[in-house]
Amino acid sequence: MCFLGSAGFRVLAGGGPEGVALIVNRDDASSIRVAEHYAELRGIPESNVVHLESVPLGDVVSIAELKERILQPVFTALAERGIAGQIDYLVYSVGFPTRVSFDSKATEHTWVANNEGSLTGMTYLYQFLDDEKQLFLSPNSNLYFGGEMRRTKDEAGRVALDASGGSDFREPFHFRAAYAWGQGGGRLAGQAGPRYLISAMLGVVDEEKGNSVEEVLESLSRSVRADYSQPEGVFYFMDNGDVRTKTRSWGFEEAAERLRGMGLNAIAEKGSLPSGEEAIAGVMSGSAQLDLESWQGELLRGAFFDNLTSFGARFSAGNSQTVISEFIRSGAAAASGAVSEPYALQFKFPTPYLFVNYASGLSLGEAYYRSVASPYNLLLVGDPLCQPYANKLDLRLQEGFEAELASKEHVRLAPWVDAGEVAYFTFAIDGRFVGRCPVGGLWSFEKEELSKGEHRLSVVAVSDDAIASQTRVVFEFHVE
Incomplete structure (x- = not known):
């Protein structure tokens, strides 16, 4: 199976439409409808949308089918379109x-209960799928994880988190598929090291316990409106004494304190669901069943709801546990859950620092994968590009640029920002990155080199910090 490579010009991080490959089941009308809605909301270029035929039916796909019938066709299509390196x-x-x-044979590992992973978790770990050692099962398979958990063996022989590991926190840092990562979430120089692909599902429908198409569409619309909004709700860390909350309670107070130090509201309290009247920015809980129908909590746009339980992403009618589709129905921008028994092991679930990463300005997808050491078992559902806490730069172009774009063959761009620190500017035409320039620099292109018809120019400013958030302006133009 081929892997995605790097490109000469590309956006850094944060998450933007040019860096997304949107995968659609061509034989499923709901898949097409949801994808079209999301592509319009996020401005995802047509070249970044891949329609697959003969997607395996049912809820379970073998690892061979995932590689041969889903990932390989996607990678091939992206390479043929010349955009593989920017995804x-x-x-x-x-x-x-x-x-x-x-x-x-995976069950030979003491921390593995069965032989099933999730679509999104296994896609994230795509480089490990060909490995006979099944390294995707490793407790530290995700080196982008911003921490270094210390572990001991418990009496059952399973891997458990030592409470002292709660101090091993690494500061938030942006993601790139082209980066190689080292232990503890640090970027390695060069290309020697594992690489990943942030992966999520926009929703799960047509299942006994999934969402309706309309619920998915509304959730995606809400999450897009959350971008750059700097919500003032409360992050809740719930401790009910159950093993599902004990697994992560070691870090509740420290994570809450970090959030308060960022000027945000955070509470670690007893119970399974927040009891206060304040609007909610995020919930970290752990309970097999949550009574969301009678709960009066208000989830703000962009809120993430994370509940640790065994079958949070098992959508069959026989599953009595609360499933993640219920959090989407309640207003969450995203939620994640295990597709099969994970055991109550910290490395298989996001740490409490999930909300610290999110509130730092990382995209939802970045914050999520920055916070979980071994994601193979977890299904992430929702909008991975949602960025409520990112800082939007005041991006501008020289006076008269739009007139120049409309009338001249040789087009010059001199971008700048009115306030804020910028690392550089990058440019995309019809979704493909074609150039970049430093602060105070100039970039230009020739319209005659493009095909006749309508085109789209994206100008992106990348912030000069560890978050590398993006601000973009988009222009439509015509070539005679």
Whole structure:
């Protein structure tokens, strides 16, 4: 199976439409409808949308089918279109299997209960799928994870988190699929090291416990409106004494304190659901069943709801546990859950620093994968590009630029920002990155080199910090 490579010009991070590969089940009307809605909301270029035929039916796909019938066709299409090197996110529309089965020898590991992973978790770990050692099962398979958990063996022989590991926090840092990562979430020089692809599903429908198409569309619309909004709600860390909350309670107070130090509201309290009247920016809980129908909590746009339980992403009618589709229905921008028994092991779930990463300005997808050491078992559902806490730069172009774009063959761009620190500017035409310039620099292109018809020019400013958030302006123009 081929891997995505790097490109000469590309956006850095944060998450933008040019860096997304949107995967659609061509044989599923709901998949097409949701994908078209999301592409319009996010401005995802047509070249970044990949329609797949003969997607395996049912809820489970084998690891061989994932590689041969989903990932390989996607990678091939992106390479043929010349955009493989700029893709950081592989996002599935609805209409795909949610579980991936693999060799039963996996259960030889004391921390592995069965031989199933999730579609998004296994896609994120795509470089490990050909490995006979099944390294995707490793407790530290995700080196982008911003921490270094210290572990001991418990009496059952399973891997458990030592409470002292709660201090091993690494500051938030942006993601790029082209980056190689080292232990503890640090970027390595060069290309020697594992690389990943942020992956999420936009929703799960047509299942006994999934969402309706309308619920998915509304959730995506809400999440887009959350971008740059700097919401003032409360982040809740719930501790009910159950093993599902004990697994992560070691870090609740420290994460809450970090959030308060950022000027945000955060509460670690007893119970399973927030009891206050304040609007909610995020919830971290752990309970097999949550009574969301009678709950009066208000989830703000962009809110993430993370509940640790065994089958949070098992959508069959026989599952009595609360599933993540219920959080989407309640207003969350995203939620994640296990597709099969994970055991109550910290490295298989996001740490409490999930909300610290999110509130730093990282995209939802970045914050999520920055916070979980071994994501193979987790299904992430929602909008991975949502960035409520990112800082939007006041991006501008020279006076008269739009007139020049409309009338001249040789087009010059001299971007600048009125306030804020910028690392550089990058430019895309019809979704493909074609150039960049430093602050105070100039970039130009010839319209005669483009085909006749309508085109789209994107100008992107990348912030000069560890978050590398993006601000973009888009122009439509015509070539005679």
